[in-house]
Every structure is written in C-alpha cells, then in structure tokens.
Amino acid sequence: MTEPNYWLMKSEPNVYSIANLQAEVETLWDGIRNYQARNYMRLMNINDEVFFYHSNCKPPGIVGLMKVVEVNLVDPTQFDQKSKYHDPKSTKNNPRWDCPRLKYLKTYKKILSLQEISSLFKPEELVLIRKGNRLSVMPILANIAERLKCILEKE
DNA sequence: GCCAACGTTGGC
DNA sequence: GCCAACGTTGGC
Numbered sequence: 001m002t003e004p005n006y007w008l009m010k011s012e013p014n015v016y017s018i019a020n021l022q023a024e025v026e027t028l029w030d031g032i033r034n035y036q037a038r039n040y041m042r043l044m045n046i047n048d049e050v051f052f053y054h055s056n057c058k059p060p061g062i063v064g065l066m067k068v069v070e071v072n073l074v075d076p077t078q079f080d081q082k083s084k085y086h087d088p089k090s091t092k093n094n095p096r097w098d099c100p101r102l103k104y105l106k107t108y109k110k111i112l113s114l115q116e117i118s119s120l121f122k123p124e125e126l127v128l129i130r131k132g133n134r135l136s137v138m139p140i141l142a143n144i145a146e147r148l149k150c151i152l153e154k155e
Numbered sequence: 156g157c158c159a160a161c162g163t164t165g166g167c
Numbered sequence: 168g169c170c171a172a173c174g175t176t177g178g179c
Contacts, residue, residue, distance in 0.1 A: 010176095010177090034175095035162085055178090056178085060177080060178070114178075130160095131160075132158090132159045132160035132161070132176090132177090132178095133176090133177090134159095134160070134161065134175075134176045135176095
C-alpha cells in the first residue's frame with residue numbers, strides 16, 4: 001500500500017482558523033471547489049493525520065494537527081443558494097463535491113512558517129513549496145510528515 | 156498591486 | 168479537441 005496517510009490542508013485564518021476548529025472540536029471541511037483537491041480528499045482514510053496550514057496571513061505556515069474522522073460526506077454548501085460555494089450544476093442524485101470531517105488534535109506552540117519550511121525541505125519533497133502551488137489539499141509522504149512532526153513538536 | 160501557475164469556459 | 172480569454176490562489 002502506497003496510499004498516503006498524511007495530508008496538509010490550507011485555510012485562511014480570517015475565514016476559518018485552528019482556533020475556530022479547537023472551539024468546534026470537529027468540522028466538515030466543505031467548500032473545496034478544485035477537482036484535484038477533491039480527488040485527494042477522496043483518497044483520505046479514517047485516522048489519517050492532517051497538518052493545518054494558515055494561508056494568506058503573516059506569516060503563513062503550519063499551525064496545528066487534525067485527524068480524519070469521516071470520509072466521503074456530501075458537501076452541503078453546494079446545494080445552498082446563499083452559500084458562496086453554491087454549485088448550480090450539482091444535483092442531489094449526482095453531487096459533484098464531497099468532503100471529510102476532521103477533528104482537532106493540537107495547536108503547535110509555534111507556527112512553522114513557510115519560510116522555515118522552504119529552508120528545511122526541497123520543492124520536490126513538499127507540494128506546498130513548489131512554485132505557484134495553489135492546491136488547498138495535498139498529500140505528504142510519511143517520512144516527510146515524520147520530519148515535520150519532529151520539528152513542530154520540539155520546544 | 157504584481158505575477159506565476161494553473162483551472163475553467165465557451166466558441167469554433 | 169484546440170485555444171484564447173478570463174478567473175483564482177496566495178506569496179511577495
């Protein structure tokens with residue numbers, strides 16, 4: 001089995017932050033409208049671990065850890081006419097968008113900034129630091145995930 | 156605000 | 168299927 005067990009997901013903290021997740025404990029990771037990101041979410045398994053990345057803030061970086069608790073749930077926002085994620089082409093019988101439910105595990109004491117990540121890893125090791133990467137969900141190889149956790153958990 | 160790197164749309 | 172035009176993400 002070469003299926004990935006670790007992931008990284010981006011969110012803008014002014015929209016949904018690690019503190020919001022900590023307060024909620026669990027959340028449906030809805031609103032993803034990119035097919036590649038959706039397809040990665042479809043590969044997720046229960047108990048996979050997910051790094052929480054704050055984007056579009058200063059500094060951007062990894063701030064916490066989550067766990068997958070449910071997979072392949074229909075994203076309800078696609079049917080919500082008031083939602084910015086409403087998709088008129090999606091039907092109840094054939095929904096286009098689905099998502100996992102994620103559970104809060106921890107907030108790291110210190111953010112691991114994109115700048116630090118870029119200095120510690122090579123672009124071929126992490127999709128995140130490849131130039132122009134716009135994916136909001138991406139797989140992390142197990143050995144890279146272990147290195148990330150080591151760095152994040154010390155101090 | 157700029158721009159790189161895609162993704163999406165729609166005419167043909 | 169091609170491709171031009173346009174939209175989006177997100178770091179800087």
